[in-house]
Amino acid sequence: MSNLNVVGKPIPKLDAAQKALGRAQYIQDIKLPEMLYGKILYSKFAHAKIININTSKAEKLSGVYAVLTGKDVPKKMKMGFYKDNPPIKKDKVCSFRDEVAAVAALSPEIAEKALSLIEIEYKELKGIFDPEKAMEKESPLVHEYHKSNVLKLPWKLHYGDVEKAEKESDFIVKEKFKTTWVTHCCLGTSGAVALFDSNDNLTIHTNTQIPSLAQKDFLEALRSMGLENKRVRVIKPTIGGGFGSKLDTYAYEHIAILLAHKTRKPVKIIFDRKEEFKATSTRQPAIIYIKQGCNKDGKLTFRDIKMVLDNGAYTSWGATTPSVMMMPITSLYRVENVRYKAKCVYTNNTYSQAMRGYGNPQATFAIESNLDMLAQKAGIDRIEIRRINQNQPGDITPQGFKISSCGLSKCIDKVEKELKKDCKKQENVGTGIASLIHVGGGARIYKSDGCGVILKMDDYGKVDIFTGGTDMGQGLDNITAQIVAEELGLFVEDINVVHSDTDICPWDVGAHASRSTFVAGNAALGAAQKIKEKILKFASKILDASIKDLILRDRTIFVKDNSEKNIPPKSIAIDKLLRKAHFSPNGTMLMADYFYDPDNENMGKDFKGNMSVTYAFGVHGVKLTVDKETGKVEILDYIAAHDVGRAINPLLLEGQVYGGVVMGLGYALTEEVMHKNGENMNADFRDYKLFTAKDAIKIKAPVIETNDKYGPFGAKGIGEPGCVPTAPAIANAIYDAVGVRIKDLPITPEKVLAALKEKSLQE
């Protein structure tokens, strides 16, 4: 595999210039003839009965085409994983972001004005904002019909015998950790444009990471409207960041559909930044109770975790994050006895959703912080305890994960070497490390984990490839093009990747679970191989050579040169070959399709099963200093070593790691969506403390290549891992620096200072 020409090259993102020139078409840029503008009115209370809505003034406003309230929403139109969320609420609001009315008008200004004319009478109800309190008997119910605030979800597993293992452990550390709301902060805000044709078929332009599943949701929506047997076409514009936020369908999309149907015109709904902060979903806050034990030699004996997750008022896919949290809980390091139980609890807060890592950052924060504490208790070096328990290739973990390739050990070595380079211990300076495991070869959450690809070649040697996979900035366009170019001996310029339209592109489960490079990459490879076979067959006839002697390189098919040196090898240019194939009697054009569904398993009743074909590993190491007077943390050095199988494009790979780490740093140190009794208080970038360019640090991102046997050219996923172990690495380094352990994210200067004060009082 050493003589690759395109795979492994740092080729800049194919649409980078388009974006830099402002020519990429985002949802904001889409404008259709006769288009109307939709706007949504939100609740003024966290929890209230809607007594009366009067829309007559709004309806009378000139330029208003439609006003919708909960009454206008079909009964069966419900969103989310638990189908508990109608796009407009009728009798009751359960959070500040509840939609209570919507309008379509000639301009955004008129729509806004119309919203201000809608009169709503509420009767405020007592709200509940703390998930643990919401679990108590006498707490107010968010949804009366549900009879309890605890969702009926099955998140519970027990492998081995935790109680026995606990008794036999030499050291045990029990702790409570907490994480809070953070949000994706996509540069491009949410939006959709919906329109119906004269036969009531729907076309929707929308920012989505899941075109095929969104299509299914919208078909369901149409059925709820009484529109049976219709078509839905989902067109995905250029997306300005996803990070999990577009892994579901949302009220604004359903409202755009309803408004478009009512007005018979295209309707566009675009969020402004404030709305983006207030009305899109966050990462789930978690309260984590963890117990881990080890024996005298540092071998982990058991891991026991209980979690309470703040679901918010409605249920999106986010409520299934415990199924991914199970991965680090059962399979990060070798530990035979594990128990886990999670409760998702309704509150009157904003509802949570998927976000990069899908629960893994929360679980890893608890596991890796707690592991450092355990190492200290057992008197074992922090790095050593990780080596003792590290996963190895060939392992099958208690949950049934088959570890094919595993670079954890190499990652640990690499990070250790970097951190120890300058080992003079300075005052208030400390180092910390934390590891991660993540799915790296698909994730069978849905019934199919597949991706389809259609490939065609033209008379000029160019390729159009229609993939089900989604590029949302992460670089699937490059990965697809590089894989296909490599396989067919072409250059990336020869490959046009189309990934944006369900009318054209085959099915795919979506851009999530760090699966696109692996699954969509394998699908593209499969299609390219099919085409290659055809090319070779044809070329062998023309060049009068055996197929095994043919090589595709530099847009040409060569016959391997076995003869004398001076004679150039026999060859034919690929475009010429294609034309020959096309323009001869009984001509043919080269096309291929391929559907790749990885050989992974759905989890069974006991949650066992090889969820992913392969797993990604990584270790982060950080060196930082703590200002003991203010509590401020300053990062001095950061190393993120990742086992990626193979870097198909090292430039984009580094981008994913850098971005992941900076997102992780915000999670660790500064970011928090502030809620005051359910109301978002920091709905802008000034008060939501996302890292700025000035805060970003230099990150070393060594790539560990383990060449996975299932990955396309050996690659595994890297989309999410970069933000997974950041927070515990930092928490561990702070402890190393000044001896205080912060168990509650974000680790603000204030928390550090308070802990330092408490420590000095105890001494």
Added chain:
Amino acid sequence: MRLPRFEYLKPENLNKLLQMLAIYKNDAKILAGGTDLLVRMKKGLLKPKFVISLKDLKELSYIKQNNENIKIGAKTCIADIIDSNIIKNKAYALFQACQKIGAATIQHYKGTIGGNILQDNRCIHYNQSAFHRSGRGACHKDGGKICYARDDADRCFSTCQSDGATALMALDAKLSLAKKGKKRTINLADFYTSDGIIPFIIEPDEILTEIIIPIKDGVSFYKRLSCRSSIDYPIVSAGVFLKPLQKNVPLEKNTIDNARIVVGAIGRSPLFLSSASLFLKGKKFNDINAFKKASNIAMDNASTFAVHNIGSTTLEYRCSMIFQMVFQALEQAVNLNQENQK
């Protein structure tokens, strides 16, 4: 969020501008860089009928120096102040403060020093969208009678978060104001009201023309704490100025003749702390304990003005950091100067 409608005016000289102000008065707002004004307008916090832009006005952008004073035109942009050797050499605290304002884009592109001083006071309960505010009773600053930041407040305690003003007050700056047919000069320290609703003593038809910084022998320093390295208002800040008693005596052997300690981002205005400042008179420049004591006095006095109106920290933390900022500013002012003398 969109800007409400307004009429846009662009006078080409000061005279025309003053005439416009004399006519439109409260209906008009001055637009310098707009980095404060436009944000507030988008949030629906104010809806001026006329926006008078300083864009074409050449007269108010300058940094000049004579024997006694540095004079800065109100429209001078923040980046020019950062680049000015006059400011770096004679008003170091202002140089430092300007470096911290917003981000490079705000400093270079638009933000002015006049706008920086005259930016409105802020409060997390008030600087919200119109929809957010409409969901609850109006607070004092919004025309109501309650305060969300302090239960018993009879007035608005919104905070002045101007970095520039805090440094300038430490440097004992004065402001020149003009209206049609009239000019006046006022000490910056006397420029503030005691209510966060309208924090400045400026008339609707008046414009800030110039900032005057007296050139004094002494050292100054500005220190601030914030969550991030850019695009972040201060949680607390401190500007200090220390004047030595003896000429030509190195600082470590010198005595403090006069001190000015100012704390920012805590009160309705930058807080000049007279007892803390006075305490340092006669103390040695190397008297760390005196610095600590003064910082403690500053903290005690300034804390009383603070209310819980920023989101990122608790009131307790914010107040406890007053000590740190003042102390570090004092200490580093002396250190920096000793290094420069070497």
